[in-house]
Amino acid sequence: MLEKIDLSKETAKEEYKKIITELELRVGALQRDAKELKIPVCIVFEGWDGAGKGTLINKLILPLDPRGFKVYLTHTAQSEEEIMRPFLWRYWNKTPERGRISVFDRSWYRRVLEDRVNKSVKQNQLEQAYNEINHFERQLTDDGNVIIKFFLHISRKKQGKRLKEMSKDKVMSWRIITEKEWKHHKQYDKYFDAYEKMLENTDTDYAPWTIVEAHDRRFAEIKIFKTVIEALEKKIAEVKNAQKNNNKKKEVVSSKAAAVGTSTLDKVDLSKKYSHDEYQKKIGALQEKMREIEFKMYKKRAPLVVMYEGWDGAGKGGNIKRLVQLMDPRGYEVHPVAAPNDIERAHHYLWRFWRDIPKAGHIGIFDRSWYGRVLVERVEGFCKEHEWKRAFKEINEFEEQLVNFGVVVVKFWMHINKEEQMRRFKERQEISYKQWKITDEDWRNREKWDAYKVAVDEMLFRTSTTYAPWTIVEANSKYYARIKVLKTIIKAMEEKL
């Protein structure tokens, strides 16, 4: 692709002066429209050292309202915290709230550029990386993001000239013209290949690349402005259109529409149980074992995600307590998942879970999880039908990325039947120190048991993958459930270690 680019393009000074102010005002106005329509925008700048990223970014942001954007500099290597998590973690954390703009000075493409040239990723990781990047961008655009990606292109000769100029200029060498830049210059051909592959593999209809001929600064500036304007205008028109049509006909939410034929839940044998004695005999040793595994995982820097979903009253809380009872609090963290707050609601629903994934060597325990999207959000109509339908794929991709990084993902569905739930609800109401555990919402959810059952069955069906299978826990007997959870985790970790 890059060979065909005509780098001689220029914009004359008079021409530039004639149009730039209008473009600046237009970008400012579109930013305000996007804010009002709650459209999140990512603008990515990649390209050669010396191509003028800093200056061009500054030109682009000057006409913007600073209350609405943030520039992220990610040309530095990963921090320790970042190294201990999948490479996209760093960028998920920086995705914009609805209505805001994130500008990336270098970005998630680092993985397939510098890391590739330096050979710090293996070939199979590289292929994974292209996939993961595409999934990431697709998930964001599906969620309403506009992603605008610029590749600033200059020739090897031009780069050499610019670096020389910049090294001489004291102020310019602020951009830290170090050995690294000169080394990159010598590796121009290697980077050229890496850029070509990047463009080939990640130029998608939902997040296309714009190659900017960056020999002439004025030309580059105009092209950047026009591209941003066009992308925003297109999206804004789309959103307005959708709003108009939406007013005409409301989408019908039918949680039954996509039901799968057979029910996994119906086949679960809930008669399994342990007596108090059997339980007492087993639990201590398993907890000790769990503690040992926590220690071994830490040493080996292996991360673990344990995830609980299940009926209200299925005993998730008590189960977690027994799981962590002998563990060291420095190695695990429990994430209880409630309704999202303001900030979380203004992001992709996976954003908050990305934020909380454990770092290498640590254990993240989720009391409810990202599956809320296909359970409560589906059943209660908090998201649209096409959103929860899309979520199965998104969740599988998310978990695959965790597993690719080395995370062991253990998922539990805590299963009880309706009679047992009733018994427990009543018990909670009767015993004074348990009363806080039972709320009106629990009773309301119970009325929707059947709708939830359909959703759970479809979830189990569509998100049981080889890399992150579901374990159904027969939880009518709390003792049985606690032992099974511990055994399952221990087995999964022993396989890993």
Add this chain to the structure above:
Amino acid sequence: MLEKIDLSKETAKEEYKKIITELELRVGALQRDAKELKIPVCIVFEGWDGAGKGTLINKLILPLDPRGFKVYLTHTAQSEEEIMRPFLWRYWNKTPERGRISVFDRSWYRRVLEDRVNKSVKQNQLEQAYNEINHFERQLTDDGNVIIKFFLHISRKKQGKRLKEMSKDKVMSWRIITEKEWKHHKQYDKYFDAYEKMLENTDTDYAPWTIVEAHDRRFAEIKIFKTVIEALEKKIAEVKNAQKNNNKKKEVVSSKAAAVGTSTLDKVDLSKKYSHDEYQKKIGALQEKMREIEFKMYKKRAPLVVMYEGWDGAGKGGNIKRLVQLMDPRGYEVHPVAAPNDIERAHHYLWRFWRDIPKAGHIGIFDRSWYGRVLVERVEGFCKEHEWKRAFKEINEFEEQLVNFGVVVVKFWMHINKEEQMRRFKERQEISYKQWKITDEDWRNREKWDAYKVAVDEMLFRTSTTYAPWTIVEANSKYYARIKVLKTIIKAMEEKL
């Protein structure tokens, strides 16, 4: 203090069994009360290696609802991001939202313990550190936090024995019994001194230390539970009482009460101005200079905070644009300060500003700031009178901490008179691409000009310090204001460099 501690205290097993369940239930219930009353709680664990912090923390958190607390492990050294900011930055970021509990496994005391023993802080920094810690804790408790601080004490002999045991035990050595722990053991006396000094200097009525005799685990556990229960009960009673009294008589908010005698604003000479030609002659060179300074600061790792307050329409936005016009966006960030969001409102009002202070070598530009507490919050009654009165001191302490760390703090009051404001408001209404800049709120604020004037005068009076003085910018002439701001920053930075 420590010498007088009787380390032979024990709790018998039967006694322990008799009371522990009740204590656990009580802590759980108090956590729910605190949540409801929106009381934020910090629980700090300091003490000797081998004193059993991990185990004791786990015991304490097991009966808690995991939705309401988070354990922070801060025994690791500062990260790169943390080193580049005042040492309390790391902990401000971890202060709990109202109604939540933060448990610290080691804490901000690291500065006066490990850093002191390792001599990585100088004597004067050490004195500052005690002060800063006390200010930090006072600011939090003034804001409604409960701070419970435990020092887990064991003898040198006991420590040696425990470390030996732990080294043998594979699972225990999870706690990473490395050379570091043994080195600390050899330095028992040095640490003893450091602990003594810490206890002396930071045992305050608002955040007292509890020394826990930690030879006997059961005794320690019971003491920790009882201390937490007592502290929470006391605070809960206080808050309930205050609510009761509040219902009886509402505090009268009188923004005029504390007015200072003379007005600084009245004396400002607003006739100062530059013609377009004069401005054009000066501005370019100053912007170039600013760019150079940005580069030099980066090299020297000197951080800068530039803060704008001023009347609506005083030209803050345009001024900032001219300031950064030639700067490299990788070196500065503009923080426009609007009304706090959900999460911000649930913290101390300084929390969000702590989060955004620039790291060493970078520039943070604040378009409005922490002074909102003594301006809009005061005038509009968004906070109580005793809160904004207290804020003058808090803000001075905050800025002093920045300056102690090496931050240059430049504060501008952008001043125009009422006539000029009216002229600009009208202009904004008339010119189409400026209309978005004028809102109903601007008009409402204008009606309160006199109340704001009183607040501004008092602010200028009470927060003009030697380390962070105010600069009043005569802004009836935008040209004059832009030149003055650039000159002031350049001068401040040249003095620093």
